[in-house]
Amino acid sequence: MVKRIEKLIAEVSAFTADNVQQLEEFRVKLLGKKGDLSLLFEEFKQVEGEAKRELGQKINVLKSRAQARINELREALDSRQVGAAALDPSRPGTADYVGTRHPLSVVRSEILDIFKRLGFAVAEGPEVEDDRHVFAALNFPPEHPARDMQDTFFIDPQPADNPALLRTHTSSIQVRVMERQQPPIRIVCPGRVFRNEAISARAHCMFHQVEGLYVDRNVSFADLKQTLLYFAREMFGAGVEIRLRPSYFPFTEPSAELDVSCSICGGKGCNICKGTGWTEVGGCGMVHPNVFESCHIDSAKYSGFAFGMGVERMAMLKYQVRDLRSYFDNDVRFLRQFAAAV
Ligand code: DAH
Numbered sequence: 340m341v342k343r344i345e346k347l348i349a350e351v352s353a354f355t356a357d358n359v360q361q362l363e364e365f366r367v368k369l370l371g372k373k374g375d376l377s378l379l380f381e382e383f384k385q386v387e388g389e390a391k392r393e394l395g396q397k398i399n400v401l402k403s404r405a406q407a408r409i410n411e412l413r414e415a416l417d418s419r420q421v422g423a424a425a426l427d428p429s430r431p432g433t434a435d436y437v438g439t440r441h442p443l444s445v446v447r448s449e450i451l452d453i454f455k456r457l458g459f460a461v462a463e464g465p466e467v468e469d470d471r472h473v474f475a476a477l478n479f480p481p482e483h484p485a486r487d488m489q490d491t492f493f494i495d496p497q498p499a500d501n502p503a504l505l506r507t508h509t510s511s512i513q514v515r516v517m518e519r520q521q522p523p524i525r526i527v528c529p530g531r532v533f534r535n536e537a538i539s540a541r542a543h544c545m546f547h548q549v550e551g552l553y554v555d556r557n558v559s560f561a562d563l564k565q566t567l568l569y570f571a572r573e574m575f576g577a578g579v580e581i582r583l584r585p586s587y588f589p590f591t592e593p594s595a596e597l598d599v600s601c602s603i604c605g606g607k608g609c610n611i612c613k614g615t616g617w618t619e620v621g622g623c624g625m626v627h628p629n630v631f632e633s634c635h636i637d638s639a640k641y642s643g644f645a646f647g648m649g650v651e652r653m654a655m656l657k658y659q660v661r662d663l664r665s666y667f668d669n670d671v672r673f674l675r676q677f678a679a680a681v
Contacts, residue, residue: 583623
């Protein structure tokens, strides 16, 4: 019996398998229910006395060598398979993820493109601004609440006559352009703005706006209305309507809020428009004569309209984004959804 076991041990060490099937046959022959080892164990039961110890040890050696050899051969076969697949030159390649444009960039260019088609040029200005360009020249009285520390991020140290601050709106750019250029002026001004607000799903301390300004002789409120209607239809679809609600801004008179009929429910009322059928997208109005005077433009000769809209708001309506924070979290699972929006 010892001889048989030793022969089997030698067989195990010498065994090689070309494929999984051969290996499996070998395993069944040795370790299977009716395999060599079971038979040996059966015989072993009958053995008596001193010989039993030695035999038992031998059988155990055979069993562990057989298991080790089988595992070793299986791993070798597996890795050979993986190796072969990796080398297969006919397999199709895996495409790398190349990134997408941010939804805010997509919507920003869409807005700008619409106005460019109407002959508007793009103008930009600094994010770190001063009181004159953000407030004073835009006809904000000195005690106006928008200058309050709660809304505006001021920058230290403060020049007392013209404090440095982060712009709270892109209307500051219209002042910069009017300071250096006489009418006709036709510009759209995109940019990031900052307000000291608690961050939530509906508010953020940083967001984006596009400001528009049109100054020439005989510019009227009808021109403003027609421009905004054209914009809304290009942006949200030919079927949308606009609504101008009387409002107040220091830098325009008259002033209005711009509503667009809800493009999600077609104006019937849904949870995006809170059942009203309308969604607010920005403010607008006729440039206040005081603003022209601060920029040395003759308000008797020229008139103009201005508007300002929120890019996040536009993107929310277009893509039904429900939480403002998702724009800035930069979670790729959110961003990848805009892969098709180029
Ligand atoms: N600057 C305003 C804001 O941030 C938006 C705005 C309203 C801009 C009316 C305009 C305008 O040019 O005419 O809330």
